[in-house]
Amino acid sequence: MTDRHRPDRCPGVLRPWIADDGALVRLRLVGGALTTQQLADLMLISGRFGDGEVHLTRRANLQLRGIDHTEGEPPRLFVEAVAATGLLPSRSHELVRNIMVSSLTGRLGGHVDLRPLAEQLDAGLCADEELAGLSARFLFVLDDGHGDLVDRPLDLGVMAVDATHGQLRVGEHWGEVLPLTAVPDALLDLARRFSHLREREGNGAWHVAELPEAGGSMLSVHHARDLRTQVHALPVPHDTLTQDDGRAVRHVDIPEGRLTHDLATRVLALAGRDIIVTPWRSLLLPDLENP
Structure with a gap:
């Protein structure tokens, strides 16, 4: 069990890293x-x-840097400009909205489209005042059965085992298999349990693995890993692939994860309405017409 004597320092818009x-x-x-x-x-x-x-x-998020500040506070006009993009939907919970999802979910491979489930989880997370106290490093990982995130270290998550069911994950442990419709509430309940155990232990844990039994204490019943979760995805090539619906998705390499003005101009000219940032610091441009 790990003792944390300070909060994490992961940055957000309202709490930048200087x-x-x-x-x-x-x-x-x-x-x-x-x-x-x-x-x-x-x-x-x-x-x-x-x-x-x-x-x-590498968590499929974005960063802006080199921003002027006054004693660690970014300019009000900067914060307002970011909020106007819609990418700061909750100021109270901005640091805890750490939800990774299979990058191609609903478009290529996998058992099910987990995007609606992820949106429900995010909405429930932001609506719960207690969960604003999670560490900014606390991570939810949702794998649609593709296996692209199965090896990703996590705090809480789920892996789909078919089109309607998934197995819960609690740190390195596996939980029950349950209907996917029940997953958002189940994950939120587990997050609250983590908060309560962290308070009881008084160790300031950032992660499930820092609780007794490496998080096993959060599970009332331990479950064996479902054999249907034993899948691993190969890396997605930097190429144009055909989606399940016949349209195309283009995988674009972003060297060193730096999207410069010139590179962004080329990406935006190629993209449709949506863009997906991957955990491999690249971009997916989905739903394109096949040449």
């Missing part, structure tokens, strides 16, 4: 999803207030 080149802020994207308009707006915001680039993270 680096040598200025303030760094992180924008949390549920499942890495954003629109081309939002990305275009962020490039303009970065050009006005920051270093002119948008940076991709």
Whole structure:
């Protein structure tokens, strides 16, 4: 069991990390999803207030850096500009909206489209005042059965085993198999249980694995891992692939995760309405017409 004597320092828009080149802020994207308009707006915001680039993270989020600040506070106009993009839906919960989802869910492979489930989880998370106290490092991971996130370290999550059921995950432990419709509430209940156990233990845990039994104490019954979760996805090639619906998705490499002005201009010219940031610091441009 780990004792934490201070809060985590993961940045957000309202709580930036102060680096040598200025303030760094992180924008949390549920499942890495954003629109081309939002990305275009962020490039303009970065050009006005920051270093002119948008940076991709390994949790499928975005960062802006080089932002002027006053004693650690970013400019009010900067915060208002970010909020206007729709990418800051909850100021009280911005740091805890850490929800990774299989990048191609609902478009290619996998058992089921987990995007609606992720949105329900995000809404429930933001509506719960207690859960605003989670660590900004606390991570939910939702794998649609594709296996692209099965090896990702997590706090809470689910892996789909068929089109209607998934097996819960609690740290390194596996929970029950239950209907996917019940998963958002189940994950939120587990997050509350984590908060209560952390308070009882008094160790300031950031992660489930820092509780007794590496989080096993959160489970009333331990379950064996379902054999249907024993899948691993190969890396997605940087190429144009055919979605399950016959349309195309283009996987674009972003060197060093740095989206420069010129590269963003090329990406936006290729993209449709939606863009997906992947955990591999690349971009997926889905729902394109096949050539």
